[in-house]
Structure formats: structure tokens, C-alpha cells
Amino acid sequence: MTGLTALLKKEFKEQYRTHRxxxxxxxxxxxxIGAPLLLKLLPEIMKLxxxxxxxxxxxxxxxxxxxxxxxxxxxxGVVVAVMVAMGAVANELRHGTAVATLSKPxxxxxxxxxxLLAMSFTFLLALSVxxxxxxxxxxxxxxxxxxxxxxxxxxxxxxxxxxxxAITVSFSCLFKSSLAAxxxxxxVIISVTIMSGLPIIGDYLPGKLVAWGxxxxxxxxxxxxxxxxxTVALTVVAVYLGQYALxxxxx
Amino acid sequence: xxxxxxxxxxxHYGKAIALDNLTLDVPENVVxxxxxxxxxxxxxxxxxxxxxSRPTAGRAWVAGEEIGDGNLNVRAKTGLxxxxxxxxxxxxxxxxxxMVGEFFRLPGTEIKRRTEELLELVDLxxxxxxRIGGYSRGMKQRLGIAQALFNHPKxxxxxxxxxxxxxxxxxxxxxxxxxxxxxxxVFMSTHILSDVERVCDAVAIINKGKLVTVSSIEALRAKYxxxxxxxxxxxxxxxxxxxxxxxxxxxxxxxxxxxxxxxxKVRALDIQQARSQLPRLIAESGLTLSRYEFSLPNLEDIFxxxxxxxxxx
Numbered sequence: 001m002t003g004l005t006a007l008l009k010k011e012f013k014e015q016y017r018t019h020r021x022x023x024x025x026x027x028x029x030x031x032x033i034g035a036p037l038l039l040k041l042l043p044e045i046m047k048l049x050x051x052x053x054x055x056x057x058x059x060x061x062x063x064x065x066x067x068x069x070x071x072x073x074x075x076x077g078v079v080v081a082v083m084v085a086m087g088a089v090a091n092e093l094r095h096g097t098a099v100a101t102l103s104k105p106x107x108x109x110x111x112x113x114x115x116l117l118a119m120s121f122t123f124l125l126a127l128s129v130x131x132x133x134x135x136x137x138x139x140x141x142x143x144x145x146x147x148x149x150x151x152x153x154x155x156x157x158x159x160x161x162x163x164x165x166a167i168t169v170s171f172s173c174l175f176k177s178s179l180a181a182x183x184x185x186x187x188v189i190i191s192v193t194i195m196s197g198l199p200i201i202g203d204y205l206p207g208k209l210v211a212w213g214x215x216x217x218x219x220x221x222x223x224x225x226x227x228x229x230x231t232v233a234l235t236v237v238a239v240y241l242g243q244y245a246l247x248x249x250x251x
Numbered sequence: 252x253x254x255x256x257x258x259x260x261x262x263h264y265g266k267a268i269a270l271d272n273l274t275l276d277v278p279e280n281v282v283x284x285x286x287x288x289x290x291x292x293x294x295x296x297x298x299x300x301x302x303x304s305r306p307t308a309g310r311a312w313v314a315g316e317e318i319g320d321g322n323l324n325v326r327a328k329t330g331l332x333x334x335x336x337x338x339x340x341x342x343x344x345x346x347x348x349x350m351v352g353e354f355f356r357l358p359g360t361e362i363k364r365r366t367e368e369l370l371e372l373v374d375l376x377x378x379x380x381x382r383i384g385g386y387s388r389g390m391k392q393r394l395g396i397a398q399a400l401f402n403h404p405k406x407x408x409x410x411x412x413x414x415x416x417x418x419x420x421x422x423x424x425x426x427x428x429x430x431x432x433x434x435x436x437v438f439m440s441t442h443i444l445s446d447v448e449r450v451c452d453a454v455a456i457i458n459k460g461k462l463v464t465v466s467s468i469e470a471l472r473a474k475y476x477x478x479x480x481x482x483x484x485x486x487x488x489x490x491x492x493x494x495x496x497x498x499x500x501x502x503x504x505x506x507x508x509x510x511x512x513x514x515x516k517v518r519a520l521d522i523q524q525a526r527s528q529l530p531r532l533i534a535e536s537g538l539t540l541s542r543y544e545f546s547l548p549n550l551e552d553i554f555x556x557x558x559x560x561x562x563x564x
Contacts (some may be wrong), residue, residue: 006353006354009353010350014339014341017342018341096335096336097338099333100337102303103301103329103331104354105323105326105356107321107323247321250298250304251304
């Protein structure tokens, strides 16, 4: 991992200077605020439409607000992660900046790892801020929020996001087209999510983390530690394959 | 120790042969020109020598280190300016050089000192804090040279370093390259022959992936010194040119029109004999001589002939 520290410094500086920190943070913060706010204001919005006689809305609950947040993070959050990560290596290969860096005593493994670590940091920080905002707004607007369940959900969601980033960065090492990398990453992520619904095998797949997190929000839930272990293992494998792809690539 | 040494280096892309059995030694502290027309295999060779591409066959050593997968020692001893240098455009020139210093794990004070030294050397001090995205092509080229020199490389690879520069930019870069050979061996690929004549000590000519010749420029001239005589007469010299076709020590007589004047050019296969006999032949032809000149071939003539197979190795 020669040069990892210098590369990490460059990656963080890039995320700051290209406003990636700000953009990801703002989008996630919007999810955090939007979920409880939307739920709280939905009856009012329905009233404005003049359909109050037909739709009787029950009062919103914290579980519903968190569920809404989980749904946003599980879909839009993942899409944002893929979009940000899909050009991580591919764009550097296409624009030639990878040559500028890799002509120095920098290992290709460090090049890939630094990108994943910096992006994971950004997304985990953004998720933490979004979760905090969601919790505060839910407590304030709706009440009855359980901090413990919400924290557990966010830990699982964070791990799933890192897995998605690793898959995307790995594909980004394979192609000079960021769209190809992003498209393949989305296909893999959708596949593992769908396959988590399969009997037996589904309990061991990363997609189960999302379902596990959602069920924790509703009350005591069955644990899927194997799915967590497999997700960590697949993340490591994805990083290794990305490093290997770049090592063997002719630039 | 040789700066660069290759042994049967080859690169194939499927059936296409980009480089075929290149065996080459480049001495230390010279500016070595690697010449060839577009698509000859120059960039492929540089990619192989800098480890960005793997050879199909053969081996290569740069600064005493064998080129191979993940050999970072080579990178610590070499510098590379790609044909189209790319930078992180959100950075300033100073930041970029500072980052390069960190890649070499130099102490902070040394990074700062070297950054300022290089900015001065490539004349970018005034623009050092501007975003690279706003730099001109020439400024980027100069920044590219600065980043390639950061580690005082033993071997510096320059891929077409002047191809996109205006005449002033070219002159500046060539002056810089000339200064470098005191401490560095420069391997410069180019197809601009006037640049080679100005800065290179030795050249290799490559065509269609094959090495055609390796030589110092003086030796190349001497080796291929099939000199040309230029004869200008007041009368039409076409018939005389026809007559010269049958003279054994002369070849390729041709009549050309340059600046509205008819000129007879003829090559000498035996210079001594041509020098002694040609004036007599002109006198016997009855033509009125207005100019008679003997010229050695320039590098461009040699290059064109070598690439077209006019000269045997």
C-alpha cells in the first residue's frame, strides 16, 4: 500500500474542492429532514387536495418516519453512492490523470484503496448527519422515536452503503467508461437485493442487511449475522478484485 | 551502467505487432532521440519502459532496475512526461507539485524547496497558485516537465514533448531539455526532426515497430553521407540529367523547380569521383553554369530515406 497516506490526503482534498462533501451531505441531509417532514405534512397536503372525506390518515408514527428514511436511503442513497463512485478510477483512466499519479512510486492497490476509504468516509459522515437530522426532526414533529433501533438500522445501512461503494469502485477499475461501471454496479446491487428474498440463500446475502435494518425499526427482529459477515467478505473481495484489475490493466 | 537497456522487447496486440524485438542500449547522461513516423511504436516503447504496458516478449532495464510488475524502485528513479500530460484541474500548479513531492515521501521542507525550484525552472512561478484548469497547453507541458523532474530522475522519459507547442514554447522546452543531460539521461520520442538536431546526442529510428538504426547524429550523417550536388544552369538541364543517369558513381538525377528556378539535383555514390568528374561533365555538356553546390544530407533527408527503406542498415 505504498503511498496510501499521500493519496488519502489528495482524495479528501479533492472531495472538498470539488464540493463532493457538500453535495452528498446536502442530499443525505434532505433525506433526513424530508422523511419525518413529509409524513407530518402529508395529512395537510391531502387536505389541500380537498380529498379529506375519502382518505382518513392515521397520525404518523416514528416507526413510519424511520421507515420512510430507510426507504430513501436504501434506494436514492444507493443511487447517489453509485453515481459518485462510478467514475472514481474510470475517469482517471480516461482523462490520463491516473498516469500522472501512477508514474510515481505509488502502488495501484493504494490508488484503489484510498478512493474507497475517502468515499466511505464521506458517505458514512453524510449518513450520520442525515440520521441525526431525521432523529431530531422525528422526535420534534412526531415523537416516540427509539434511538437504539434507529442506531442499529443506520449501522446496517452504513455497511450496505460501503458494500455498494466497493462494488462500484471495483467495476470502475475495469472500465474507462464510468457509465459502464455504474450500470454494472447497479445491476449487481439490485440482484443481491432481490436474491435476499430467496429462501435459505437469501439470509446470507448483503441485501438482507436492508431488510434486517427495516425490521429492527418495527420492533425485535431476527438477526442475520451471516449476511453481515458475507457483506464484509464481499466488500473485501470487491476491493481486492478492483486492485487486481488495475494492477493487470495496461494504462 | 546503461540508462536503458532492452533485450528483444516486443509487444503484440492480437495479430498487430506494435513493437518487434527491440534490442537497444541507451548510455547515461545523453539526450537520446527516439524517432519514428506516427504509429511506429514510439509511445508503445515508452509505455513498456515505464511499466504501463507489459511486453509480449523480451526484457527491459531502466536505471539498473528490471521493469516488471509493481517494481516501484524504477518509478523512484525515473520521470515521465506523457504525450498528453493530464492533471487534476482543480489543483493549482504549486499544489500539484507539492502532491508529487508527497508521493516520493520527501520531507516537508524539501518538498517546499523543490516545488519552488521547479516552478522557477519552468517559469510558472507567477501562475503557481492559479487552477491548472486555466493553464494554456504550453504551461501544462512545462508543469508536466516539472513534475517529471521532481525526484531528480536518473532517466527521464519525454513522449513528444514539443508536439503541441508554439515556436516560443518549443524553444523554451528544448533549452530546458538540453540543460537536463548534466544530471539525467533523457529518452525523448518525437517525429519533429529539427528538435532532434537541436538537442539530441544520439538517435534510434523505429518504423512499423522495428528498430531501423541506432547512432549518434554525426555518425548517422557520416554513415548515410550520400551527398547531393545541386547544379543550376542558365539553360534547360533536362537532357543533361538524362545523361547523368548512365554515370556509375551518380544516382537519382532529377530536375526540380525551386522558386521559379530550374535546379538539377544528383546524388553521389562515390563522393571523391563525383567531386573530381562532375565539373568536367558539366563543362562538356555546353551548359552555362550559374550555381554549383555540394550539400550533406540533413536529418530529415536521412529519416525519410531510412523510413522508406532507401538506406540499408
